[in-house]
Amino acid sequence: MSHKPIATLSGFSLLGGIFAYTKFGSTPSLVGSFGIGSLMLLSSMRIRDGMDYGYEGAVASSVALVIPTLRRTIKTRLPVPATVCALATASTAYYISALSEFKKHAI
Template structure:
C-alpha cells in the first residue's frame, strides 16, 4: 500500500471520528481535533501523491499530534476509543517514520 493511500485512509478515519464525536456527544473539541488531524493527513497525502516536498513529514506530524493526544488518554482510561486512536497513531508513526528514516519521501 502506498504512503499516500495510508495517509488518505488515516485522514478519513480521524476526520470521520471527530465528526462522529460531535454528532454523538456534541463535542466541539472532538470535531476540531479530528478534522485538524485529518486535514494534516490529507494535505500530507496530497503532497506525497503529487511528489511535492514535505508530504511524508506532514503525515508524520499528524501521527505525532494524534499520538500525543491519544496515548496518554488510552493509558489513563483504558477505553476503546483512545486505544483505537493510539493504534492508528502508532501505525502512522511506524509507516511515515520508516519512510523518513529510509529517505523514501514519495
C-alpha cells in the first residue's frame, strides 16, 4: 500500500488549519492541524521506509482528524471542513484495509 494518501491528507490538514485560523482566528484549529498533520507526515515516512507502526499511525491520525472536522462540519456547514472530514474518513478506511492486509501477510 502507498504512503501518498496520508501524506496528501497531511497537507490538507495543514491547509484546513491555516484556513480556519485566517477566516475565524481559531488558534486551536491551527495548533491541532499542525499536530495531526505532523503525525500523518511521520506515518507517511514510516510507511514509505517500511518501518514499524506506519499503518497504525496512519489509522490513528486519520481517526484523530475525523472527529474535530466532523464537529466543525456540523457546526459551520462549510465546504472546507466537510471535504477534509470526507478525505479523513476515506483515509481511515484505506489504512484499516492496508493494515489488515499487512497483518495477513506478516503471519
